[in-house]
Amino acid sequence: MKTQKDFQHSPENAFNESGENQVPLPVLAIVIPCYNEEEIIEDSHQRLAALLDDLIFRKEVNSGSFLLFVSDGSTDKTFSYIKANASCHVKGLRLSSNVGHQNALLAGMHYVTNKADCIVSIDADLQDDIGIIGEMLRLYRVGIRIVYGVRKMRHSDTYFKRFSAQIFYRMMRLMGVRLLYNHSDFRLVSNSVLTELRKYKEVNLFLRGIFPMMGFSSAEIYYDRLERTGGKTKYPLRKMIHLAVNGITSFSNAPLKLITWLGLVIFTISLIMSGWAILVIIRGRNIPGWASITLPIYLLGGVQLLALGILGEYISKIYLETKQRPNYHIEEMV
Numbered sequence: 001m002k003t004q005k006d007f008q009h010s011p012e013n014a015f016n017e018s019g020e021n022q023v024p025l026p027v028l029a030i031v032i033p034c035y036n037e038e039e040i041i042e043d044s045h046q047r048l049a050a051l052l053d054d055l056i057f058r059k060e061v062n063s064g065s066f067l068l069f070v071s072d073g074s075t076d077k078t079f080s081y082i083k084a085n086a087s088c089h090v091k092g093l094r095l096s097s098n099v100g101h102q103n104a105l106l107a108g109m110h111y112v113t114n115k116a117d118c119i120v121s122i123d124a125d126l127q128d129d130i131g132i133i134g135e136m137l138r139l140y141r142v143g144i145r146i147v148y149g150v151r152k153m154r155h156s157d158t159y160f161k162r163f164s165a166q167i168f169y170r171m172m173r174l175m176g177v178r179l180l181y182n183h184s185d186f187r188l189v190s191n192s193v194l195t196e197l198r199k200y201k202e203v204n205l206f207l208r209g210i211f212p213m214m215g216f217s218s219a220e221i222y223y224d225r226l227e228r229t230g231g232k233t234k235y236p237l238r239k240m241i242h243l244a245v246n247g248i249t250s251f252s253n254a255p256l257k258l259i260t261w262l263g264l265v266i267f268t269i270s271l272i273m274s275g276w277a278i279l280v281i282i283r284g285r286n287i288p289g290w291a292s293i294t295l296p297i298y299l300l301g302g303v304q305l306l307a308l309g310i311l312g313e314y315i316s317k318i319y320l321e322t323k324q325r326p327n328y329h330i331e332e333m334v
C-alpha cells in the first residue's frame with residue numbers, strides 16, 4: 001500500500017501538510033502570457049503573489065502552487081523582471097519569438113500539465129478580476145472541471161472593441177460554434193482537462209472554442225472587467241481580425257457552404273436575367289444600357305475573389321496542419 005510520502009510529488013494527491021484529516025489540497029498554477037508588459041509586470045506579479053500567499057495561508061491550495069509567466073518573445077524588460085524574481089512560487093518561460101497570445105498560453109498550459117491539479121489562465125494586465133479565483137477553486141473542489149470567467153459589462157473597452165467583439169460572437173454562433181459570450185481566456189481548468197487537451201494535435205488551436213467543445217462539467221462566474229493599469233493593448237485590430245478569422249475557419253466550414261449558396265443564387269438570378277434579355281430581343285427592343293452589363297461584371301468579379309479568398313483561408317489551414325510545425329519554442333526556463 002502507498003504511504004502518504006509516496007504521494008507527495010504527485011500533484012493530484014498532494015496532502016494537507018500538517019497531515020491532519022488527510023484533506024488533499026490542490027496544487028494551483030496560474031499561467032500568465034506576457035508580451036512587452038514591463039510597465040505592469042511588477043504590479044501584476046505582486047498582486048498575484050499576494051493572492052497565492054493568501055490562498056496557501058487559508059489552506060485552499062497546496063504550498064507547492066506557483067505562478068508561471070510566459071514571455072511571448074518580449075523585447076523589453078519583461079523577462080528580466082521575471083528572472084530576477086524567480087522562486088519556488090514564481091516560474092518563467094521565455095519563448096524565442098512572438099507567437100501570439102493563444103500560442104503563448106498553450107506553451108504555458110503544456111508546461112504545467114501534470115505539474116498542477118488546476119490551472120488558471122489570466123492576462124498579465126489583470127483586467128480580469130482575480131478576486132473570483134477563490135470562487136473558481138471552490139467550484140473545482142465540488143467537481144467542476146472547467147470554470148469560465150465571464151465579463152458582465154465591457155465599460156472599460158472602447159466602443160469599437162465592444163462592437164467588433166459582438167459581431168464576432170454573433171458570427172460564431174451563426175456558424176454553429178459553441179462559444180461563451182464575453183468569455184476571453186480567464187478560466188480555471190483541471191489537470192485532467194489539460195491532459196485531454198494534449199490529444200488535439202492541430203496547429204491552429206482556438207482555445208476558446210476547444211474547451212466548451214470538450215464537454216467537461218463547467219460553470220461560469222461573472223465579473224466586471226477593469227481598465228488596463230498601464231501599457232497599451234497588445235491586441236491591435238490586425239491581431240483581432242486574425243483571431244476572429246482563425247476562430248471561424250478552425251471550427252466551421254459554414255463559409256464554404258455560403259459560397260456554394262451564393263453561387264447558386266447568383267446563377268439563378270443570371271438565368272432569369274438571360275430569359276428576360278431574350279424576351280426583349282424577340283420583342284425587338286434594345287437591351288437597356290451600360291449599367292446592366294458592367295455592374296454584374298464587377299459584382300461577379302468581387303464575389304469570385306471573395307470566394308477564392310475564403311477557399312484560400314481553408315487551404316492555408318490545411319497547408320499549416322500538414323506541416324505540423326510546433327507552435328512555439330522555449331528558449332529559457334526559470
Ligand code: UDP
Nearest residue numbers: 033034035072100101104123124233234235
Ligand atoms: N499577449 C501575448 N502575445 C501577444 C499579444 C498579447 O502574450 O502577441 C498577452 C498580453 O501580454 C496580455 C494578454 O496577452 O497578457 C492579452 O493582451 P491585451 O491585454 O493587450 O489584450 P486586450 O485585453 O486588449 O484584448
Ligand code: MG
Nearest residue numbers: 123125127228
Ligand atoms: Mg487586456
